[in-house]
Amino acid sequence: xxxxxKVAALQATGISVRYGGNVAVDGVDVTVPAGGMIGMVxxxxxxxxxxxxxxxxxxxxxxxxRGKVRLGGRSMDWLSPHRRARRGLVLVPEGKGIFAxxxxxxxxxxxxxxxxxxxxxxxxxxxxxxxxxxLADRRTHKGGMLSGGERQMVAVSRALRAAPSxxxxxxxxxGLAPRLVYELLATMRRLVDRGLSxxxxxxxxxxxxxLVDELYLLERGKLVARxxxxxxxxxxxxxxxxxxxxxx
Amino acid sequence: xxxxxQIINGLVxxxxxxxxxxGWTVLLGAARLVNFAxxxxxxxxxxxxxxxxxxxxxxxxxxxxxxxxxxxxLGVVLQGVMLPLVMKQNLTSLMIVTLGxxxxxxxxxxxxxxxxxxxxxxxxxxxxxxxxxxxxxxxxVVTLAGTLLLFGFLWLVMNRTRLGALVxxxxxxxxxxxxxxxxxxxxxxxxxxxxxxxVALGAGLVxxxxxxLTSMGFDEVILTFVVVVxxxxxxxxxSLLAGFGLGMFTALxxxxxxxxxxxxxxxxxxxxxxxxxxxxxxARR
Numbered sequence: 001x002x003x004x005x006k007v008a009a010l011q012a013t014g015i016s017v018r019y020g021g022n023v024a025v026d027g028v029d030v031t032v033p034a035g036g037m038i039g040m041v042x043x044x045x046x047x048x049x050x051x052x053x054x055x056x057x058x059x060x061x062x063x064x065x066r067g068k069v070r071l072g073g074r075s076m077d078w079l080s081p082h083r084r085a086r087r088g089l090v091l092v093p094e095g096k097g098i099f100a101x102x103x104x105x106x107x108x109x110x111x112x113x114x115x116x117x118x119x120x121x122x123x124x125x126x127x128x129x130x131x132x133x134x135l136a137d138r139r140t141h142k143g144g145m146l147s148g149g150e151r152q153m154v155a156v157s158r159a160l161r162a163a164p165s166x167x168x169x170x171x172x173x174x175g176l177a178p179r180l181v182y183e184l185l186a187t188m189r190r191l192v193d194r195g196l197s198x199x200x201x202x203x204x205x206x207x208x209x210x211l212v213d214e215l216y217l218l219e220r221g222k223l224v225a226r227x228x229x230x231x232x233x234x235x236x237x238x239x240x241x242x243x244x245x246x247x248x
Numbered sequence: 249x250x251x252x253x254q255i256i257n258g259l260v261x262x263x264x265x266x267x268x269x270x271g272w273t274v275l276l277g278a279a280r281l282v283n284f285a286x287x288x289x290x291x292x293x294x295x296x297x298x299x300x301x302x303x304x305x306x307x308x309x310x311x312x313x314x315x316x317x318x319x320x321x322l323g324v325v326l327q328g329v330m331l332p333l334v335m336k337q338n339l340t341s342l343m344i345v346t347l348g349x350x351x352x353x354x355x356x357x358x359x360x361x362x363x364x365x366x367x368x369x370x371x372x373x374x375x376x377x378x379x380x381x382x383x384x385x386x387x388x389v390v391t392l393a394g395t396l397l398l399f400g401f402l403w404l405v406m407n408r409t410r411l412g413a414l415v416x417x418x419x420x421x422x423x424x425x426x427x428x429x430x431x432x433x434x435x436x437x438x439x440x441x442x443x444x445x446x447v448a449l450g451a452g453l454v455x456x457x458x459x460x461l462t463s464m465g466f467d468e469v470i471l472t473f474v475v476v477v478x479x480x481x482x483x484x485x486x487s488l489l490a491g492f493g494l495g496m497f498t499a500l501x502x503x504x505x506x507x508x509x510x511x512x513x514x515x516x517x518x519x520x521x522x523x524x525x526x527x528x529x530x531a532r533r
Contacts, residue, residue: 056427058423058426058427060423080426080431081426081427082425082426082427082428082429082430082431082432085426085427085428085429086429090427091427092427093424093427096421096424097424098424099416099417099420099421099424100420101416101417101419101420102413102416102417102420106413106416107417109410109413110410110413110414110417110425110428110430111428111429112429158428162428162429
């Protein structure tokens with residue numbers, strides 16, 4: 001696919017988030033091309049989760065968000081989080097992403113796939129169980145009984161059931177065994193190669209660099225660097241802070 | 249003492265307690281909300297049915313559905329007013345606000361319906377059934393059957409349908425539910441409407457047993473609260489058990505000891521249960 005054909009699936013401009021008097025995110029722009037995978041890395045407390053939540057219009061705390069979010073050219077600014085989710089801007093939040101009191105089937109059945117999936121990426125239950133075969137055996141288990149990895153699979157699965165046009169993933173690797181991290185992220189990459197657009201926030205810089213097309217670096221709420229993954233791999237800021245080696 | 253009769257009385261009383269409590273149980277369990285106007289809603293429903301019969305001459309069988317419908321609509325309005333507090337899960341303010349609604353209803357009802365005791369007359373109450381020593385009315389049978397049916401239906405909806413899963417998801421985490429594309433506000437309104445309509449049905453079936461007063465709301469709310477807490481807050485099965493337990497206790501204590509101390513004894517029982525099983529009767533050990 002040429003660069004010209006890759007129109008933006010998600011375009012956010014001037015996103016700022018404040019918690020009371022504290023500025024957590026300060027004027028960040030994010031562009032997710034259709035069928036592309038963008039990664040964002042940064043230290044703990046850099047504002048990565050705050051930013052990705054703001055894109056979904058969602059927050060657990062009393063956040064004040066400014067800036068514009070457009071999904072496929074349509075403004076999302078005044079839409080509540082459940083409306084954004086229904087339009088295809090689907091967030092898998094960090095940590096608790098599914099209901100512990102509900103079974104795997106019930107969690108997934110909460111999602112009503114859109115009637116008109118034009119421009120979206122619908123996934124049938126068969127496709128879901130093909131992606132995550134383990135979930136098929138866990139259908140009747142309650143969310144609270146699953147392992148961390150299984151829970152994350154359910155969280156991603158329910159997001160896919162919503163037929164996302166853009167999938168927002170907040171640290172899907174948190175708390176997972178290294179092998180599972182790679183497996184999950186590689187699965188995401190395969191979906192991107194089939195046309196899904198993904199914005200991924202991650203702590204695991206090494207795995208992220210291998211999978212994303214473009215990498216953003218966030219520091220203290222500000223975007224300090226962005227570029228193709230191949231060049232960011234050699235960026236001294238990334239090397240020093242996250243990969244722990246400086247090229248000589 | 250006629251033990252069989254007391255057991256029947258206990259069942260009848262208990263089904264009434266459980267029926268009146270069901271709405272609140274769902275509200276607490278499914279929405280983690282409180283409504284201290286619950287008793288006044290019961291009073292309001294009873295008086296609405298009474299007024300429909302007295303003023304407009306409608307049948308009991310029409311008056312009760314009217315009260316159920318009216319309370320359901322009132323539920324939409326109330327929840328609309330409280331929605332900002334509900335979405336923030338601001339329980340302290342909700343307690344005060346609902347308590348306030350209760351007093352407004354009580355004052356308003358006294359103004360409209362007067363302060364005299366009235367009777368909501370059900371034709372079923374006049375149909376008595378006798379088996380040797382024991383005696384009960386058709387109203388008792390209908391209340392008992394209605395309670396069991398409603399609890400069964402509710403259990404099925406909550407545990408076997410997508411709607412039930414929706415309600416349980418919002419109960420567990422309304423914020424997360426938003427990310428699933430669920431309009432949590434609408435689920436809250438639905439649960440609140442169910443509470444109001446269910447207490448109206450309870451009033452329609454239970455209120456014909458005794459004279460109704462516009463000031464009876466508070467006593468109702470206290471006993472209902474015992475049932476809800478005893479059952480294990482939010483547990484549908486637990487509150488059914490607690491309703492029948494309390495009914496049986498009230499009937500037997502009244503017959504064996506003294507009806508004058510029944511409420512005090514019921515609270516003593518509540519204390520003992522809560523100390524030994526903090527999660528209520530339905531709590532899993």
